[in-house]
Amino acid sequence: MGNPTATRPPQPWTAPTASDPVGATLRLPGSxxxxxxxxxxxxxxxxxxxxxxxxxxxxxxxxxxxxxxxxxxxxxxxxxxxxxxxxxxxxxxxxxxxxxxxxxxxxxxxxxxxxxxxxxxxxxxxxxxxxxxxxxxxxxxxxxxxxxxxxxxxxxxxxxxxxxxxxxxxxxxxxxxxxxxxxxxxxxxxxxxxxxxxxxxxxxxxxxxxxxxxxxxxxxxxxxxxxxxxxxxxxxxxxxxxxIEPDLSGAAPFFAAALVTGGEVTLQGWPHSSIQPVEQFRALLTRMGGEVTLGTAGLTVRGAGTVHGLDADLSDVGELTPVLTALAMLADSPSRLTGIGHIRGHETDRVAALAKEFTALGADLSELPDGLEIRPRPLRGGTFRTYDDHRMAHAAAVAGLAVPGIEVDDVACTSKTMPEFPALWSGMVTGKN
The missing domain is CATH 3.65.10.10 (Enolpyruvate transferase domain)
Known part of the structure; x- marks a missing residue:
């Protein structure tokens, strides 16, 4: 029983930096x-x-x-x-x-x-x-x-x-x-x-x-x-x-962009009664400085231009860890994210991978057995490895909004759950969506 999956060449990608607050209305793929x-x-x-x-x-x-x-x-x-x-x-x-x-x-x-x-x-x-x-x-x-x-x-x-x-x-x-x-x-x-x-x-x-x-x-x-x-x-x-509802985990980096840039992002087609953990996500973004509303246009997140640190147990929403970690890197106070020991067994050991790649960009953070402690300080550009993990690419994209020169080694890994991610992301940052 050999591995039938063909090897594909990596697709390097420079995460675009936002010069202005983002403003976008998007329809994202299903959950x-x-x-x-x-x-x-x-x-x-x-x-x-x-x-x-x-x-x-x-x-x-x-x-x-x-x-x-x-x-x-x-x-x-x-x-x-x-x-x-x-x-x-x-x-x-x-x-x-x-x-x-x-x-x-x-x-x-x-x-x-x-x-x-x-x-x-x-x-x-x-x-x-x-x-x-x-x-x-x-x-x-x-x-x-x-x-x-x-x-x-x-x-x-x-x-x-x-x-x-x-x-x-x-x-x-x-x-x-x-x-x-x-x-x-x-x-x-x-x-x-x-x-x-x-x-x-x-x-x-x-x-x-x-x-x-x-x-x-x-x-x-x-x-x-x-x-x-x-x-x-x-x-x-x-x-x-x-x-099929829009995918909450896939929407997370786009909503994070509103917080990082002080902008506004609306996801169309969001149901008023969802079977995804929207309320937990809403509470986390609110604590980090966002305003989250659900209206006829969809689910909207607005940022004030300042991101706050977060002390949270993410055991119910571990998929959000990479994006929340990137947000925490850009916050005005330290963060402690726990309850996520299980994500060490995801596409890669996400706790170790996040710590290693953000440290390489100048971050000050520590691994915990079940999480991360993050002490924000200015980051620098550099290569950010994804380990063939789509959520790692999302984290790099969020950090890249504020940090010029973050080079993602392989953005093609986002095809696992959102093949159109690079185009949607660049369109949001440039205002061409």
Whole structure:
């Protein structure tokens, strides 16, 4: 099971510096988290589904490709409306996970329902992302899996067309996706599933709430009333139309630009009732000096030209850490960001990578076991390495608004979740959006 992902050349990029307050109204791509979950649920449903304004990016195209490999019909020819027609799940098949945590954790449980051998592999860095607890949980639920002793990729699921299901104990302290992957496929298990988490708190709790809400939206019976326990009853899932919200994590650098430059950025198409952690994000930006409003035009962030330091537990919103770190570098007081030890297991060790790359630009910051301490001082230009991590490129772009000469070694990594990021960002800074 070799790595099927082709190597692409890096794309260097100079982060543009803002000479004036930014003023932009943008329509950004759909939520990666919602798109991934909608694809999986649609592939397991009893009838066709549509995804309206989904995210077209590497992660979601890999998810669509994985479902196709397993037998589903997934049409992505229309950027605004994807169509999924479920079909009997079959093997043999091979799923390229790329570097997508959603694909490597959501599709192995689905593969257990397929009749045949399904192999999984991806980018080299994917082989060190936490997967062992999911493999152990699936085995205890009756799924046969061949995997290296490390409990990681590459792996093979030897599906029999059904999964017994039942109760399982898992340590999901490394990623909420380890639980979400089990829950999404659970209605198709013979006995459903009861997942009990034992360990340090599960990070990114809002993503688990999203999983539960989306399961209920297609008719699944889910009980999450007991802390750290999720029970899903067996039963059919209905096809439906999914309206995909704009991606909050993808919007974060654009909103941060309003704070850094004292400008105003509006994201169009934002729903008044969101299943993403908007209120947590709103509170964080407000504490850092922003004004956040939701109106008919969309979600708007205004900056006053001064960024304030922040002492915050980001365990629920760890994806925002790189952008908030960049903001903290430009603040008028120190910051302490904690509760993010789990992001050491993301596309790269984000805590270490942020500390190393900002230190190279002259920053004064310290790594904590679960976070960062940041003491602002003037930064200088220089090369900022992304480690093939889209969120690292976002952090460099935010810092570059105020610091001339930040050279991102590879902005193409943003194609993971937003291929149009460089063009959208430059257009916002230059006023040409």
């Amino acid at each position: 990666k988290s919602m798109t991934a979950r909608a694809l999986v649920l649609s592939g397991l449903a009893s009838g066709p589904s549509t995804l309206v304004r989904p995210l077209r990016a590497r992660d979601t195209e890999l998810m669509a490709g994985g479902l196709r490999e397993l037998g589903a019909h997934v049409s992505v020819s229309d950027d605004e409306r994807w169509l999924v027609r479920p079909h009997q799940l079959v093997g043999p098949a091979h799923v390229d996970v790329g570097l997508a945590g959603t694909v490597m954790r959501f599709l192995p449980p689905v593969a257990g329902l397929a009749a045949g051998r399904v192999t999984f592999d991806g980018d080299p860095q994917a082989r060190v992302r936490p997967l062992g607890p999911l493999i152990g949980a699936l085995r205890s639920l009756g799924v046969r899996i061949d995997t290296p002793e490390t409990g990681s990729l590459p792996l093979a699921v030897l599906g029999t067309g059904r999964v017994a299901g039942g109760e399982v104990v898992i340590d999901a302290s490394a990623s909420s996706q380890l639980v979400s992957g089990l829950l999404l496929a659970a209605p198709r298990f013979d006995r459903g599933v009861v997942v009990r988490h034992r360990g340090a708190p599960v990070p990114s709790a809002p993503h688990l709430r999203m999983t539960v809400q989306m399961l209920r939206a297609v008719g699944a019976a889910v009980d999450d009333t007991t802390p750290d326990v999720w029970a899903v009853e067996p039963g059919p899932l209905t096809g439906r139309g999914w309206e």
